[in-house]
Amino acid sequence: MNHYLMTASELIFGFIILFIVTKSLGKTQFSQITPFDFISALVLGELVGNAVYDHEVKILEILFAVVLWGVLIYFTELITQKYRKTRKVLEGEPNIVIHKGQIKYDTLKSSRLDINQLQSLIRQQGYFSLQDVEYAILETNGMVSVLPKPENDTPKMSDLNLPTQPAHLPITLILDGEVLYDNLKEVGFDENWLKKQLSKQGVTEYKEVLYAEWREDSPLYLNKYEKKSV
Numbered sequence: 001m002n003h004y005l006m007t008a009s010e011l012i013f014g015f016i017i018l019f020i021v022t023k024s025l026g027k028t029q030f031s032q033i034t035p036f037d038f039i040s041a042l043v044l045g046e047l048v049g050n051a052v053y054d055h056e057v058k059i060l061e062i063l064f065a066v067v068l069w070g071v072l073i074y075f076t077e078l079i080t081q082k083y084r085k086t087r088k089v090l091e092g093e094p095n096i097v098i099h100k101g102q103i104k105y106d107t108l109k110s111s112r113l114d115i116n117q118l119q120s121l122i123r124q125q126g127y128f129s130l131q132d133v134e135y136a137i138l139e140t141n142g143m144v145s146v147l148p149k150p151e152n153d154t155p156k157m158s159d160l161n162l163p164t165q166p167a168h169l170p171i172t173l174i175l176d177g178e179v180l181y182d183n184l185k186e187v188g189f190d191e192n193w194l195k196k197q198l199s200k201q202g203v204t205e206y207k208e209v210l211y212a213e214w215r216e217d218s219p220l221y222l223n224k225y226e227k228k229s230v
Helices: 002-025 035-053 059-082 084-090 105-110 115-124 181-186 191-200
Strands: 095-099 133-138 144-148 171-175 209-214 221-224
Touching: 059 084, 095 105, 115 133, 115 144, 171 181, 181 191
Parallel strands: none
Antiparallel strands: 095 133, 133 144, 171 209, 209 221
């Protein structure tokens, strides 16, 4: 009987601790997880699971291991929030696998993704032919985001007999107060143009901008950092 009581107490204690830790670390532990998030969640579960079946491990040791691992994950997430350059290493980065209707084979190869897998991911977004897709982006969580060709969008322009417009992929120019110069060069603009666009919206410094994106035939879209109330 004591054996069952000990197992039950360790399970209940582990459940409570894991719940607290995962809630503290944020929603990415539950959905849209990156490979790093998956490993983190897996190790947290293993720490408690092994402790339950090893009766030489005490509750305080479970607490120490789970809390320490949770602290390591927390500071890792904090680093990725503060320093944008670390995100590529720790979280990965999105990759364009279909560009203007053309499959980027080199990108598929480097992402360890074959055509059948790509088709499956595209179907999950509601498009059953690669011909319907103008852009497809492989996200860090393994899902694919799809921008369909204009005539295949919902509702379909062809069904409404309306003239179609070319699809344009939004380009991120500023992220977390830092200019993405490679993206700025890709769209054919320079820093002087960017500063003029920001000035039109009352922005004088890049660090004021949380996010800014450019899309052809549209003005520069940006979100500023929220001002802290005194």
